[in-house]
Every structure is written in structure tokens, then in C-alpha cells.
Amino acid sequence: VQLVESGGGLVQAGGSLSLSCAASGFSFSSYAMSWVRQAPGKGLEWVSTIRSGGGSTTYADSVKGRFTISRDNAKNTLYLQMNSLKPEDAAVYYCAKGLGCSNYVCYDMAYDYWGQGTQVTVSS
Secondary structure, eight states: OEEEEEOOEEEETTOOEEEEEEEESSOGGGSOEEEEEEOTTSOEEEEEEEOTTSSOEEEOTTTTTTEEEEEETTTTEEEEEEOSOOGGGOEEEEEEEEEEEETTEEEEEEEEEEOOOEEEEEEO
16 A cells, blocks of 8 residues: 655635645555645644545545645545635645454544645744
């Protein structure tokens, strides 16, 4: 399994960035995927999750209405469109693969693989 994030960078507050996560080594379309971030000196913060079919998405309150998670199962790629960025959005952003489903229970927000992360810096 390999998850490779890209698209991070420096942006002014109020600006936008689009992150991508290229997945390989597993059946991408069968698993929920998430974005998780870590700001300097802070713990991991869940940002958003999209279920395997792409029809169901959830967001942290801190990003709701500003970020959009999406996926292209044909391209094995996860995306995060970030608009109206705030200084507090600055963090390393990781994509993470959900554990999948077993016995009709889906562990979408438990993760077994992570990418290396991409840095997002927001200047005020």
C-alpha cells in the first residue's frame, strides 16, 4: 500500500489549495478514505472522510463549508479542496486509508495506512 500526498504549499489567508493523494497497492474503490492534519505542536486532528462510493462525506466542524473532500476511483486518487483558508488551517495534511468492513460493520475512521503528509502553510 502506498499513499502519496501532493499539493501543499504556502497560501495567504482567504486563499485556496487543492490537495491530492495518489493511492496504490490496494483496491482503492473499496475503502473509505480520510484526511487528517497535524498542526505544529499539536495532536492529530481528523478533517474529513469519504466513503468508498464517494456518496457520503463528513467533515470536522472547523472545516465544514470551506473544505470539500472527493475521490476519483478510476484514478485511485483522493482530493481535498480547501477554500477560505485560515492561519489555523496550517498543518501537515495526511491522507489515510480506512480499515474497511467486516461482518457488516465498517471501520471508516480507523486507519491502517497513512501517507507521508504534505505541508500547508497559511500566512495571515
